Amino acid sequence: MSDEKERAELLAALHAAGAASDEDETELRALLEADPSLEKIVKDFQDSIAALASSFDPLETPPKTFAQIQKKIARERGGFFSRLRSWFSKP
Amino acid sequence: MAEARPTDPVDLVAAMAADESGAPLKEFYTLYASTVLALLMKMLGSRAEAEEILQDVFVELWRRAPQYDSSRGGVIAWVVTVARSRALDALRARSRRHGNDQLQFFSERHGIRTDGGRPDVLVSSTRWHQALRQAFQRLSEDQRSVLELSYFLGMSHGQIAETLNLPVGTVKSRILAGMRELRTMLPIIHRSMVA
Numbered sequence: 001m002s003d004e005k006e007r008a009e010l011l012a013a014l015h016a017a018g019a020a021s022d023e024d025e026t027e028l029r030a031l032l033e034a035d036p037s038l039e040k041i042v043k044d045f046q047d048s049i050a051a052l053a054s055s056f057d058p059l060e061t062p063p064k065t066f067a068q069i070q071k072k073i074a075r076e077r078g079g080f081f082s083r084l085r086s087w088f089s090k091p
Numbered sequence: 092m093a094e095a096r097p098t099d100p101v102d103l104v105a106a107m108a109a110d111e112s113g114a115p116l117k118e119f120y121t122l123y124a125s126t127v128l129a130l131l132m133k134m135l136g137s138r139a140e141a142e143e144i145l146q147d148v149f150v151e152l153w154r155r156a157p158q159y160d161s162s163r164g165g166v167i168a169w170v171v172t173v174a175r176s177r178a179l180d181a182l183r184a185r186s187r188r189h190g191n192d193q194l195q196f197f198s199e200r201h202g203i204r205t206d207g208g209r210p211d212v213l214v215s216s217t218r219w220h221q222a223l224r225q226a227f228q229r230l231s232e233d234q235r236s237v238l239e240l241s242y243f244l245g246m247s248h249g250q251i252a253e254t255l256n257l258p259v260g261t262v263k264s265r266i267l268a269g270m271r272e273l274r275t276m277l278p279i280i281h282r283s284m285v286a
Contacts, residue, residue: 010263013270018175019241019248019262043164048273049242050168053175055223056133058125062142066120069149070113076154 004031008038016045100166108156116153123167124149127174134178134243144181148174179245226276234269237262 011028014020020028032038098106098118106115127148131141151173159169230238240246240254248266252259 010267013267014241014248014263017238017241017266017270018245019237019251019266021247021249039163043162044274045270046164046168046172048270048276049238050165050171051223051276052227052238052273053130053171053242054126054167055220055227056126056129057220059128059132061124061128061145065124065142065145066117069116069120069146069153072146072150073113073116073153076150 004035005038005041007031008035009041012038012042012045015042016049101161104156104159104166104169107153108159116149119152120149123170126167127170130171130174131178134175135181140181144174144177148177151177175242175245182244223276227273229275230269230272233265234272237265238269238273241266 008028008031011020011024011031014024015028028042032042100119100122103115103119103122107119110116124145128141128145131144131148132138135141135144148170152170155173159166164172227235236255237251240251241248246254248259248262251257252262255262
C-alpha cells in the first residue's frame with residue numbers, strides 16, 4: 001500500500017470513528033479530491049461503524065412517536081426548511 | 092404466489108424525498124426507528140430523552156432526504172450518523188447544564204444493559220444483530236474502548252489520549268486496528284442485507 005493510501009486509511013478510520021481533528025478532516029478532504037478512488041475506503045469504514053451502531057437489540061418505540069414526528073413535519077411545511085428541501089430536490 | 096419484497100432502502104429515501112403524503116416516511120420509520128432508539132439509549136442512558144430525540148432524528152432525516160447520496164455510504168450509515176450527531180448534541184447540552192464531564196457519562200453508560208436488561212421494551216433481536224455482536228467480539232478490549240470513546244462520546248483522538256493517559260499515536264493505531272477489524276465484518280453485513 002502506498003504511503004498516501006495508508007495515510008488516507010488512517011484518516012478515514014479516524015473520520016468514521018468520529019475521532020478526527022479539524023486538521024485531519026481537512027487533510028482527508030484534500031486526499032479525496034486528489035484521488036476519488038479513496039472514497040471507497042471511507043465508505044467501507046462508515047458502513048462498518050454504522051453496523052456497530054446498529055447492533056444493539058432494537059427497542060420498541062412508543063405508539064405516539066410517529067404521530068408526533070408527523071406533527072413536527074407538518075409545522076415545518078411551508079416554512080424555511082420546506083423551501084430549502086424543495087431546492088435540493090431540483091435536478 | 093411471490094412474496095412481497097421489502098423496498099430497497101435507497102429507493103425508500105428517494106421516495107421520502109419526493110413524496111409529501113407521508114407513506115414512505117412511515118415505512119422508513121418502521122424500518123429504522125427501533126434501531127435508532129436502541130442507539131440513542133446506548134448513548135444517552137435515558138429512555139425519556141432518547142424517545143424525545145428519536146422524533147428530532149426522523150424529522151431531520153425527512154428534511155435531509157433530498158441530499159442523501161448513496162455513493163457516500165449506505166442508508167443505515169446515514170441514519171446512524173444523524174442519530175449519533177443529535178445524541179452528541181444532547182450529551183454536550185447535558186454536560187453544560189450539569190457540569191459533568193464526558194468520562195463520567197461514559198462510566199454511567201457502561202452500566203446500561205442492551206441485551207435483555209429490559210425485556211418489556213425489547214423487540215425481537217434478529218440473527219443480524221446476533222451475528223454483528225459475535226463479530227464485534229473480535230475487537231480487543233483496547234480497540235473497543237477507544238471506539239466507544241470516539242464514536243459514542245464524540246471524543247477526538249487527543250481527548251482520548253488525555254483520558255486514557257496514552258500517546259496520541261497509540262490511540263490512532265488502536266482506532267485504525269479496530270476499524271480494520273470492523274471492516275472485515277462487511278461481508279456478514281452484506282449477506283444479512285440480501286438474506
